[in-house]
């Protein structure tokens with residue numbers, strides 16, 4: 001296990017390095033640059049800016065400079081947010097998105113798993129059909145629509161929830177809901193099909209033949225096996241939510257990483273693009289390692305190699 | 306005084322599927338004394354498993370008992386609630402399934418899965434249950450029981466897992482052990498070992514056994530009585546000798562005839578019974594075997610043959626026997 005973790009971390013670092021390299025060259029290959037769009041500044045001023053950030057140097061040299069700095073923990077200054085370093089921006093915005101994502105995923109698990117179980121237990125009955133329809137809506141409705149609907153209903157119309165920021169506990173309700181709808185629906189669906197599959201397994205029949213109650217059969221014998229696909233889904237899902245949802249952050253005016261990510265791309269803020277991409281890649285890889293370890297803990301058949 | 310351990314009278318059971326009512330059992334009757342070993346044979350889909358599961362209240366979902374009575378060990382099984390079944394299962398009656406590879410939960414240790422049933426039905430403490438589990442593993446011939454208790458199912462071979470299943474089944478010393486094709490999924494050599502083990506355990510513990518199998522060799526060596534099933538009917542019932550040496554139903558004759566004989570030429574070894582199994586959605590009005598029977602008569606197609614008593618222990622349902630009995634002058 002220890003060896004496995006070390007190996008996975010080494011592989012993870014390599015993957016992050018590859019992602020960083022690809023991103024670096026791809027973003028520079030696209031025509032244009034961070035200062036090109038600004039018509040207010042003169043050609044001379046633009047060149048001066050580019051020289052200041054080293055953008056006048058050959059691409060390969062810029063790459064090695066960036067990577068060397070990065071290894072020393074320096075992700076450089078943002079090209080567009082004057083005077084702020086990339087680490088500064090990321091470390092002030094990331095916790096906001098991460099907290100929101102964490103709460104949303106916990107909500108999704110707490111709602112999705114029981115709903116999936118109820119659905120499976122009432123297979124083909126009214127409750128099951130109702131949950132299936134609800135789940136399909138949750139998966140099909142894009143987050144900007146659900147966000148706007150929430151905002152309109154509870155914010156503008158009923159006026160019972162704050163419409164912007166994350167100043168108190170109540171203000172989390174709407175953005176968390178908006179973020180949690182899709183994963184909740186997805187987990188419900190996964191849980192339902194996985195539980196139905198497990199309930200048809202021979203070892204469940206054995207459990208029943210032993211004289212165990214349905215409660216014990218579900219909680220001891222079925223759930224643990226049925227949770228595996230849910231865990232496999234939640235890990236990467238959490239990672240991607242943690243880097244922020246542009247739509248939700250924009251609609252609820254939340255200072256999170258998602259908005260930074262999108263605006264860094266539209267602004268061609270090279271250093272910010274690199275920073276956020278690396279964070280995202282590292283999170284996804286970490287999530288996968290954690291999922292693997294959880295899998296191993298739950299299912300002893302799995303060999304970590 | 307001679308209260309039967311198991312007595313099934315005219316059991317009817319159907320699966321209410323979207324395609325219609327699958328009449329899986331159509332009037333099954335038989336009884337068992339304590340300590341008896343009964344073999345149930347018959348081709349796939351004849352209702353062997355369904356009969357056995359219904360004794361434990363394990364009938365799978367669209368299936369429902371629609372008639373008849375089942376008495377087991379003093380219980381009126383056909384009227385029992387789920388709660389009463391739970392007390393009985395794994396305790397008074399246990400079952401071993403066909404596939405040991407999938408019958409144990411992969412995420413719990415062997416010890417956990419044996420102790421679970423002990424603690425459910427007795428008030429043994431954790432340590433007592435563990436000691437009993439170890440004892441059981443020794444009983445079923447598993448070496449290094451201490452180590453095995455801590456292992457997971459995937460670390461054991463198929464034969465060993467079936468031994469574990471037997472240990473689980475016998476943990477509470479049931480009156481009746483149902484073995485649903487316990488060796489079908491195993492290698493031939495392992496099959497023999499498991500059967501040997503079962504016989505040995507039966508002698509030690511004295512429980513009754515229902516042995517469900519396709520393999521006539523297995524019933525010949527293990528069972529005292531044999532019930533031959535066809536399309537949800539027991540078409541013939543008798544002692545092992547009676548079934549093997551005096552088969553009386555045309556289906557049984559075909560079955561016995563299909564046993565490979567070591568003395569005959571390779572080309573003659575298997576005589577499969579021709580024809581399709583019965584469609585249980587629309588079972589025939591008369592003898593269920595009629596469409597495949599070489600001796601089929603007119604009456605066979607119209608009316609279900611009544612029981613013909615051939616001896617105190619032997620009976621079958623075939624019009625030919627009925628005719629012979631009438632001609633022989635003694636009415637059944």
Ligand SMILES: Nc1ncnc2c1ncn2[C@@H]1O[C@H](COP(=O)(O)OP(=O)(O)OP(=O)(O)O)[C@@H](O)[C@H]1O
Pocket residue numbers: 320322327329347348349350351352353354355356365366367368585
């Ligand atoms: N869950 C179910 N749904 C619908 N029909 C079923 C179900 N289980 C069993 N049956 C029907 O009951 C009949 C008897 O099945 P059973 O499993 O008892 O056969 P079997 O004699 O044990 O055969 P095998 O040797 O293949 O195990 C089958 O023909 C099948 O059509």
Ligand code: SF4
Pocket residue numbers: 554555556592593594595596598599600601602605610622623624625
């Ligand atoms: S009753 Fe008729 S059809 Fe059925 S087995 Fe006997 S002879 Fe054949």
Ligand SMILES: [Mg+2]
Pocket residue numbers: 353354355485
């Ligand atoms: Mg069967």
